[in-house]
Amino acid sequence: MKIIESWVRKHKYEYNGAIRHPFIHKIRDATVQTSSFKRWLGQDYLFVRNFIPFVASVLIKCSKESNNDSDMDVILAGMASLNDEIAWFKKEAEKWDVQLTGITPQKTNQNYSSFLESLMQPNVNYAVAITAFWAIEAVYQQSFAYCLEDDAKTPAELRGACERWGNEGFGQYCNSLKEIAERRLAEVSEDVQAKAEATFLRVLEEEVQFWNMSEGRLPSEQN
Numbered sequence: 313m314k315i316i317e318s319w320v321r322k323h324k325y326e327y328n329g330a331i332r333h334p335f336i337h338k339i340r341d342a343t344v345q346t347s348s349f350k351r352w353l354g355q356d357y358l359f360v361r362n363f364i365p366f367v368a369s370v371l372i373k374c375s376k377e378s379n380n381d382s383d384m385d386v387i388l389a390g391m392a393s394l395n396d397e398i399a400w401f402k403k404e405a406e407k408w409d410v411q412l413t414g415i416t417p418q419k420t421n422q423n424y425s426s427f428l429e430s431l432m433q434p435n436v437n438y439a440v441a442i443t444a445f446w447a448i449e450a451v452y453q454q455s456f457a458y459c460l461e462d463d464a465k466t467p468a469e470l471r472g473a474c475e476r477w478g479n480e481g482f483g484q485y486c487n488s489l490k491e492i493a494e495r496r497l498a499e500v501s502e503d504v505q506a507k508a509e510a511t512f513l514r515v516l517e518e519e520v521q522f523w524n525m526s527e528g529r530l531p532s533e534q535n
């Protein structure tokens with residue numbers, strides 16, 4: 313079995329915790345509070361602004377270490393979609409009357425950004441960074457695709473957000489990231505593999521905290 317696949321199985325509980333969070337369930341059954349969605353929107357805009365330099369750092373690692381040209385094309389496409397994402401956030405924020413300028417990142421968001429920054433260091437192995445990149449995108453893809461299933465009651469005004477990450481093209485992009493990660497993980501030492509596994513788990517934890525924050529829970533109330 314492939315490495316990431318085996319981790320997803322091994323850590324099924326943690327993985328499901330991230331992709332089937334109460335916040336997502338509430339979007340799916342139309343019980344999410346507007347204030348939670350708006351909080352998520354503003355904070356996620358800030359998150360994405362910090363995610364962009366992280367992706368740039370993965371692109372740099374790729375250019376230095378990758379033995380496959382198409383890896384860079386996939387990451388570059390990811391960068392391009394972040395450009396669209398920023399534009400989407402600005403438009404969506406206007407629709408919901410959410411102020412994006414001067415918005416303060418919450419503690420949970422800051423913690424996630426610090427973690428991303430630690431992964432941007434040049435000494436972090438490309439295999440570890442690309443695993444994190446895949447996991448971050450995959451959690452959103454799986455979460456929002458769940459809100460678009462036939463039996464989902466996701467309200468019309470939230471469908472745009474769900475389609476942004478839950479669409480099939482984004483799913484294919486996540487699969488491409490996963491394939492890159494699988495290929496690189498197969499080539500590194502067990503020590504680096506262990507680091508990548510720990511990083512995967514950390515991403516799941518950060519994602520859960522992020523959903524918690526969106527629901528208005530304080531860090532002390534989490535878990």
Ligand code: HMH
Pocket residue numbers: 356359360448449451452519522
């Ligand atoms: C918190 N995780 C968070 N925000 C996002 N936009 C993504 C993942 C996917 O890009």
